[in-house]
Each structure stands twice: as C-alpha cells, then as structure tokens.
Amino acid sequence: MLMKKTTTAALAACGLLCVLLTGWFWRRQAVAPHPARLSSPAPAAATAASTAVPTVTSRTDPAVRDLLARLQRLLGRRDIRHNEAVLTFKDDAAYARFLARAAQAGLTIVGRLDALRSVRVRYTDLAALQLDAAQHPSDYADLSGNYLFGVPPIPAKEARDAVNQVPFRNSALAFLGATGDRSQWGRGVTIAVLDTGVALADATFGTGRVQTLDVGLGVFPGTASDDGHGTSVASLAAGLAADAPGVAPAARVLSIRVTDTSGTSDIYTLSQAIVAATDAGARVINISLGGYATNALLDAAITYAANNGAVIVAAAGNDQAAQLAWPAADPRVISVAAVDLAEQQVTFSNSGAQLQLSAPGYAVQTAWLDNSRVYVSGTSASAPLVAGAIAAVMSQNSALTAAQAAQILTQTANDVGAPGTDPNYGHGILNLAWAMNATNRAYTDTAVSSHYYDAATGQMDFVLQNRGGAPVSSLSLAVTSGAYTTYYDVTSLDAGETKLVTVPVDAAALKASGQIRFSTTLINPIGTVDQVPTNNTRASVLTATK
Structure with missing residues (x-):
C-alpha cells in the first residue's frame, strides 16, 4: 500500500x-x-512457440476450450508475473500425475502447496502449458495467472463529496x-x-x-x-x-x-x-x-x-x-x-x-x-x-x-452512516470498550450513534445504541431543529440494542433555507452513570441538493 x-x-x-x-x-x-501510482510491468512479449499449439475447433471438448481460452487471456493481463501460472488440480491423483510429468512437459515448478494440490510454474514457451492443458483437461481444477498483489489495476473511482479529514x-x-x-x-x-x-x-x-x-x-x-x-x-x-x-x-x-x-x-x-x-x-x-x-x-x-x-x-x-x-x-x-x-x-x-x-x-x-x-x-x-x-x-x-x-x-460496532450494515462502514466503527464490556452489567454507555437523512422517505434517522452490558429504561431523545426542541420517549434499550427515532424533514423549509441544523441529546434516567457521556449528543447539518 x-x-x-x-x-x-x-x-x-x-x-x-x-x-x-x-x-x-x-x-x-x-x-x-x-496519489501517484506505481507503474505496472509491461506485458512480456510472446515467445515464439517451439511446441505445437493445440488447434481449437468446434469439436474440441468444452473443458479444453475453456482452459485454452483462459491461458490465452493471460497474455493480455498486466497484473501478473509473466511466464508464470498457478495450477490447481482436482484430486491427489491428478496432482501426482502432473508432478511426475511437469519437467518433461517443459514446465518448471517453482512452488508447491501440497495441502491445496497447487503449484506455481514457470515456462519459457506458453505452448508447453497449452499442450498440457489440452492433453490432460480432466486433471485441472483451476488455471490462472500469478496475479500481482501490490500493483493492481486501479478500478474506476466512485464519486464522493469532499470532506475535511481529521x-x-x-x-x-x-x-x-x-x-x-x-x-x-x-x-x-x-x-x-x-x-x-x-x-x-x-x-x-x-x-x-x-x-x-x-x-x-x-x-x-x-x-x-x-x-x-x-x-x-x-x-x-x-x-x-x-x-x-x-x-x-x-x-x-x-x-x-x-x-x-x-x-x-x-x-x-x-x-x-x-x-x-x-x-x-x-x-x-x-x-x-x-x-x-x-x-x-x-x-x-x-x-x-x-x-x-x-x-x-x-x-x-x-x-x-x-x-x-x-x-x-x-x-x-x-x-x-x-x-x-x-x-x-x-x-x-x-x-x-x-x-x-x-x-x-x-x-x-x-x-x-x-x-x-x-x-x-x-x-x-x-x-x-x-x-x-x-x-x-x-x-x-x-x-x-x-x-x-x-x-x-x-x-458491538458503532452504527454510523446509514442505519444497519452499509457499504461505506460495514457493521460500523470498531468499539473496543463495548466489545470488552459486552457482558458487563455494571458498564453503561448509551449513545446517539448517527444522524442519517433517508432521501427516499424524506426523514432524518437518529440512530441510538446501548453499548453496555445491561438494559436501560426510561430514556428520552431531545431533537433540536432551529428554535424548536421536541422530546421523544425511547422507553428502553436492551443491552446491545439499536433503535431508530425518525423525524420528518420539511422539504419546503429545507429548499428555502438551503440547510437545516439538527442536534440531539439522549437523556438517561436519573442516577445512571454513563461511562462515555460525550457520545450522548450529536449535531449535523442537512444541506439541500442542487
């Protein structure tokens, strides 16, 4: 990296x-x-075949055609170690047969993983590998290039809003x-x-x-x-x-x-x-x-x-x-x-x-x-x-x-972003204090985990979590928007539970003002000792789309 x-x-x-x-x-x-990119190695020039390359016709067995086609595609990839292949075999007998014939077939074994019936081979002539695949297709479970890890081709970037990283x-x-x-x-x-x-x-x-x-x-x-x-x-x-x-x-x-x-x-x-x-x-x-x-x-x-x-x-x-x-x-x-x-x-x-x-x-x-x-x-x-x-x-x-x-x-991850599992955060952000106290009934930590605007419903989702080892009851959530504060009864949060409080967004007001500020405070019952009281409050700004 x-x-x-x-x-x-x-x-x-x-x-x-x-x-x-x-x-x-x-x-x-x-x-x-x-960011700068490491340059990928240029594809090696194809070596003139000194071994007869099997001819593919409409009568060629489909398995053979597939193997030969996969081999051919290796020549066009930039993210492989050139003149190398990784071969995996269907069973122990097939693996043993290949080990016995590899040298005679013009293939050099440079690595063996016997537990997985796989080898790393090097060749000077791709035709040698093509010929072995054509002659022994039933032996192979998989044939691929030795893909590089560290200099991968970069996929298309996803459009994302600019943020000030902290x-x-x-x-x-x-x-x-x-x-x-x-x-x-x-x-x-x-x-x-x-x-x-x-x-x-x-x-x-x-x-x-x-x-x-x-x-x-x-x-x-x-x-x-x-x-x-x-x-x-x-x-x-x-x-x-x-x-x-x-x-x-x-x-x-x-x-x-x-x-x-x-x-x-x-x-x-x-x-x-x-x-x-x-x-x-x-x-x-x-x-x-x-x-x-x-x-x-x-x-x-x-x-x-x-x-x-x-x-x-x-x-x-x-x-x-x-x-x-x-x-x-x-x-x-x-x-x-x-x-x-x-x-x-x-x-x-x-x-x-x-x-x-x-x-x-x-x-x-x-x-x-x-x-x-x-x-x-x-x-x-x-x-x-x-x-x-x-x-x-x-x-x-x-x-x-x-x-x-x-x-x-x-x-026990902090549920940030969209409620539940999402592609940006997964299950959420690692929380070791919660993980190490998940069964500790003396540990209490209630939290406002996320503010998320659901454009499909036109609602703000306020995500609440009990990150402690015991249930907490008689909570309330104070939601402030502009000059108004509304209180919502949460009733209770079981240990490890996540709940949503949803609030409709006034679309006309959002369009007129360009943005709406929200602040929330999760209020615990009197006498509760919250181990992380700072996460009971959260603020966000919802900006109108152009």
Whole structure:
C-alpha cells in the first residue's frame, strides 16, 4: 500500500502532511492532488512457440476450450508475473500425475502447496502449458495467472463529496476505547502479519515477542521507502511502546515477508503464507495488501485457514472504489475500511457490500524502520487495529474462537452512516470498550450513534445504541431543529440494542433555507452513570441538493 510517512518530530514542527494512498504499499513521496501510482510491468512479449499449439475447433471438448481460452487471456493481463501460472488440480491423483510429468512437459515448478494440490510454474514457451492443458483437461481444477498483489489495476473511482479529514496522530486507541490496563490484551494469541517483514529490534515489540517464518523471500525488511510497512502494521496490532502503541501488546507476532525487493507480492505467495501462518498456530492473520483478481488457490487458502480456526483480517483498499480488493472482498474475510477522527469515511477508502468493519486509518501514529515514529494513512493501518482487537477479545475469554471474537466486534460496532450494515462502514466503527464490556452489567454507555437523512422517505434517522452490558429504561431523545426542541420517549434499550427515532424533514423549509441544523441529546434516567457521556449528543447539518 502506498504510504506517506513523516516523522513525528517533523510533524510537530511543520504540522501534519495529508497522505492519500493509491495501490497497496505506502511510499515516501510528496503530497499531490492525486496519489501517484506505481507503474505496472509491461506485458512480456510472446515467445515464439517451439511446441505445437493445440488447434481449437468446434469439436474440441468444452473443458479444453475453456482452459485454452483462459491461458490465452493471460497474455493480455498486466497484473501478473509473466511466464508464470498457478495450477490447481482436482484430486491427489491428478496432482501426482502432473508432478511426475511437469519437467518433461517443459514446465518448471517453482512452488508447491501440497495441502491445496497447487503449484506455481514457470515456462519459457506458453505452448508447453497449452499442450498440457489440452492433453490432460480432466486433471485441472483451476488455471490462472500469478496475479500481482501490490500493483493492481486501479478500478474506476466512485464519486464522493469532499470532506475535511481529521487526523488521529497518537489518539487512535483512545478513540477505540482501548484505555486503562491493556497489559494482558492478546495474551496467548498469535497474530500473523503477512507483509514486508518486521523490524525485530524496535522497542515497541519488546524481547522475544516477534517470530519469523520464511516462505522464500527472507524474513527481514529491506531498506526501501516501502519496507517499513510491515513494522507499522505489526505495531498497530501489538505494539507496547507509548509512542507506537498497539491494541494487543501481550499478543505474539508471527512475521511472514511476502513482498519481493520491488515491494510486490503475488497471489501464490500470499496463499502460501496463509497456509504457513495457519500451520504455525496463528489464529489471526493480517493482510494489509491486495489486488483486484482472485483464483481457486486463494479461495482454498482462505478455506484452509477457516477450517483450522484462523481468521483473516484484510484492508479494504485505498482506491476510492465501490469494490473491495482481494482478499478483503471474500465474505469470509474480516474486511476493514478507514475512518478519521470525526468518524468520517476517509475519501480514499474502498466501499463494498462485503465490508465488515471500519477503524482509524488517517494520520495514525506508529512505528517504522530504524526505531522511527511516523503518521500513516490507509486501510493498511485500519486492518491491524481490528486484528489486534480480535486477539484482545480472545484473551479475555479463552473459550472463544477467532471467528467468535470477530463476530463480537461486528455486533458491538458503532452504527454510523446509514442505519444497519452499509457499504461505506460495514457493521460500523470498531468499539473496543463495548466489545470488552459486552457482558458487563455494571458498564453503561448509551449513545446517539448517527444522524442519517433517508432521501427516499424524506426523514432524518437518529440512530441510538446501548453499548453496555445491561438494559436501560426510561430514556428520552431531545431533537433540536432551529428554535424548536421536541422530546421523544425511547422507553428502553436492551443491552446491545439499536433503535431508530425518525423525524420528518420539511422539504419546503429545507429548499428555502438551503440547510437545516439538527442536534440531539439522549437523556438517561436519573442516577445512571454513563461511562462515555460525550457520545450522548450529536449535531449535523442537512444541506439541500442542487
């Protein structure tokens, strides 16, 4: 993920430099109106075939035609490792047959995932791969390119209103309610960070907490401008230093470098790392990178992780697109978007129906290489905060699986934006105080979660939540618009319940004035001790459309 990083010392002197991120690896660069893009490698020139290419006719078996057509389409893609393919086989016997004939067929196996019956192959002549596919079509379950993760083709941007984004700096954990004694949060849980590698010597990781696993790219980060990305991600998940804090400072970190020297990964390496992390005992796997393609191998790797008790958390993407990048686009993955300190969706953050959660992702303070501290922006920062939150919830109750802990987070999210799950925020913004106190009957926090104008009904929806562990009754909501205040009986809010208070909007008055201001206050019964009284009030301005 492209990242603008600046030292905290420089920011203190010069003020925050806004960062918009495109692609997946944060890069040190000057701020521009439009984020710079990494250039994709040009398609390799087609090699003259020295092996006879099978002729496709109307009589050719449909399965063969499909395989050959898919192979041909590989030549036109820019987001693949050229002269490579990822092959998945239908069963163990088919897989064994291919392994036995690959060399003779002119195909070099450069990677094997036996658990998923898949290989990464390199060829000098595409005709060799075409011929094998034509001669053994029943062996193949899937054939695809080795898609790049890190330099994806950018989808069309979604039109969005300009907003004034508000930076977090070193307040992200307080915003999430991760306050007080967190020294045991994450204990007994391993978070795998599939990224650029982690700087093991950074003080925020303490001693002996970060383990490494080599999948062929080494274990240490390089020295390029992007190579601090993995360190920043791991710090946000599990850092323990006050100047680079993470959600779960007692968790173990398993660092798996999945990027090459150019800062790029691919779908085979990512799938390989998911399997390796799962086999190594990680129950939370963070992936703060992605691409806009998938295949059967990545699907199988996600299934493998889920079947073995691991949850994958992935960044939604930074392309201002109305679709999520893979693997975040998979509904089994906990996909995470970015918000700022004002609870606004960050402009670059991708949206999509599969989105699960939102978390801080704008100018968040974290660690970088050489023990430095920087502010980072992107969904790459949002995802590890959720990964650390899953580990924190699991450490509070050792009987919980990672999937159950993730479900608690989606059930205790602040419902901002449109009521209920929506493509911009998912289930809402991560709320650790609520998640960690969901069953604590002594913890009370009622809130006005959102003001949302429903244009279809011409009504304002005021979203109320009980973010505590016990029911609260005899509440009322004061709604002020202009010089008038109206009180609405809420009756009661059960623990964890969300309710709507809807108020009609005077369309004529809105058109005449151009805007209407609303302010709301949720009034608790006398004697109630609300742990977060500041969220009982909310204000908004409804502006007439032109």
